[in-house]
Amino acid sequence: MNSSFVKKKIKDHKLLMKLASVEHLFGTKKIIFYYLANGRVDFRELVKDLAKEYQSRIEMKQIGVRDEARLLADYEHCGRELCCRAFLKNLEPVTMKMAKNQKATLDPSKISGRCGRLMCCLRFEDTVYEELKHALPRKGSVVKTAQGIGEVVNYDVLQQQVTIELENGSKVNTLVSDIIDRVREPARQKETVCDHPCEKDCGLE
Numbered sequence: 104m105n106s107s108f109v110k111k112k113i114k115d116h117k118l119l120m121k122l123a124s125v126e127h128l129f130g131t132k133k134i135i136f137y138y139l140a141n142g143r144v145d146f147r148e149l150v151k152d153l154a155k156e157y158q159s160r161i162e163m164k165q166i167g168v169r170d171e172a173r174l175l176a177d178y179e180h181c182g183r184e185l186c187c188r189a190f191l192k193n194l195e196p197v198t199m200k201m202a203k204n205q206k207a208t209l210d211p212s213k214i215s216g217r218c219g220r221l222m223c224c225l226r227f228e229d230t231v232y233e234e235l236k237h238a239l240p241r242k243g244s245v246v247k248t249a250q251g252i253g254e255v256v257n258y259d260v261l262q263q264q265v266t267i268e269l270e271n272g273s274k275v276n277t278l279v280s281d282i283i284d285r286v287r288e289p290a291r292q293k294e295t296v297c298d299h300p301c302e303k304d305c306g307l308e
Contacts, residue, residue: 109136112152120144123166124174132159137166137174169194172218179216186223197221201229204236206260235260239279243289246282250275 109122120140127134134157138144146163153161166174173187173194187194202214202225216222240246244255246267253269263279 108156109153112149116146116149118144118146118149120146123171127159133162134159135162135164137164137170139168139171140165167194168218169220169223172216176217179222185217186227191223191227194223195226197223197226201225204229205232232260235263238263239265240282240285241289244285245287247284247286248275248277248282250277252286 106122106125109125113120113122119142120138122136122138124137125134126137134153136153144163144165150161150163169187172185176185176188179185183189197220199209199221202209202221205225205228207214207225211221214222214225239258239260240255242255242257245252246255246265248267250267251269251271253267253275255265256268256274257266258264264276265279265282266274266276268274
């Protein structure tokens with residue numbers, strides 16, 4: 104279907120909307136036009152023009168940028184098919200806190216998908232990171248290993264490995280499964296109230 108006619112009519116009617124995709128339902132006289140807009144659009148006159156031109160029942164469906172990527176895009180930066188096209192049915196919110204939890208770079212250009220929003224994989228992988236992170240001793244914990252007693256100064260969630268600073272000042276990497284005993288857990292810090300306008304979505308705590 105030639106979309107130039109539709110775009111021309113949108114321009115003629117001075118509608119603040121962008122045509123994203125068109126779907127002609129097979130075996131029916133129904134055409135669905137997917138569009139993006141910041142607010143409500145009065146497209147009644149546009150629908151009349153389209154119905155007259157295509158002699159079909161017209162449906163206008165407003166979508167978001169994630170839906171547009173699902174309809175039009177193909178592969179993500181990782182080289183795999185977009186998650187939203189391949190298997191995700193519901194597009195749930197993704198926050199910067201999830202990226203921080205996974206120790207991903209906080210550079211938006213590197214963690215944003217084809218839609219320009221944070222990549223969906225940050226959300227559905229977050230549960231796995233939370234489970235793996237729960238098995239690790241927190242930073243500041245004192246643990247006992249075959250190399251001696253020391254304090255946890257860093258950790259690798261996926262490798263299930265911690266970096267320990269021993270009493271003699273040297274640092275060693277140890278698998279969580281090789282920790283003999285957890286001698287002392289660090290005191291929990293009091294929760295601070297974040298007055299950031301993002302309501303903690305940015306990961307600032």
